Amino acid sequence: MNKAIHAVAISGSLRRASTNSGLLRCAKENLPEGMTLEILDISELPFYNADKDKENRTPAVANVLSRIETADALVLACPEYNYSIAPALKNAIDWASREPDNRILNGKPVAIMGSGGGMGTSRAQYHLRQVCVFVNLLPLNKPEIFANAFTGGFDAEGNVIDPKYKESIAKQMVALRDWAARLSS
Numbered sequence: 001m002n003k004a005i006h007a008v009a010i011s012g013s014l015r016r017a018s019t020n021s022g023l024l025r026c027a028k029e030n031l032p033e034g035m036t037l038e039i040l041d042i043s044e045l046p047f048y049n050a051d052k053d054k055e056n057r058t059p060a061v062a063n064v065l066s067r068i069e070t071a072d073a074l075v076l077a078c079p080e081y082n083y084s085i086a087p088a089l090k091n092a093i094d095w096a097s098r099e100p101d102n103r104i105l106n107g108k109p110v111a112i113m114g115s116g117g118g119m120g121t122s123r124a125q126y127h128l129r130q131v132c133v134f135v136n137l138l139p140l141n142k143p144e145i146f147a148n149a150f151t152g153g154f155d156a157e158g159n160v161i162d163p164k165y166k167e168s169i170a171k172q173m174v175a176l177r178d179w180a181a182r183l184s185s
């Protein structure tokens with residue numbers, strides 16, 4: 001048996017009852033054998049400002065960056081704000097991209113999912129895939145997960161209750177585990 005794949009997950013929504021955070025909890029509860037997942041808290045990250053690159057490296061920033069650096073893979077839950085990536089998620093990626101030689105993100109496998117309106121965050125997810133090109137994150141192509149936050153798939157706390165979403169997320173985690181193993185072999 002290969003070494004377990006350790007992934008870290010980031011939700012782009014800071015809302016307490018976020019459905020995107022709910023997708024990540026669902027992923028954590030439905031992991032395949034040979035995989036672990038830690039959900040990071042990005043709510044304390046300051047907005048990246050190149051003038052304050054050093055002074056803004058708070059313990060919260062250092063913790064998020066070190067967790068990403070040591071992870072074998074990322075899972076990004078990508079809300080759609082005004083047809084694009086929610087700023088909290090983009091900001092976390094921006095912080096991680098500022099390390100010398102892009103060493104934190106370079107070549108890391110990533111799974112992308114999202115919950116939003118009728119298009120299921122697809123527009124934002126394709127913007128995120130474009131960002132992945134520049135920072136050389138390596139996204140899993142399929143399965144894609146486009147959840148609807150407003151049609152009964154989640155409870156009032158943002159937990160996934162739709163069994164179809166649970167099934168898709170479980171399949172995506174298997175695919176991410178295998179994608180990460182393939183890239184590291």
Ligand SMILES: Cc1cc2nc3c(=O)[nH]c(=O)nc-3n(C[C@H](O)[C@H](O)[C@H](O)COP(=O)(O)O)c2cc1C
Binds near residue numbers: 018149
């Ligand atoms: C500023 C803002 C812009 C939004 N724009 C979009 C949008 O372009 N497309 C969409 O599907 N939903 C949009 N929404 C709705 C969010 O998808 C919805 O609030 C979703 O539940 C957010 O994810 P969360 O439950 O994880 O917080 C927007 C919400 C906010 C707050």
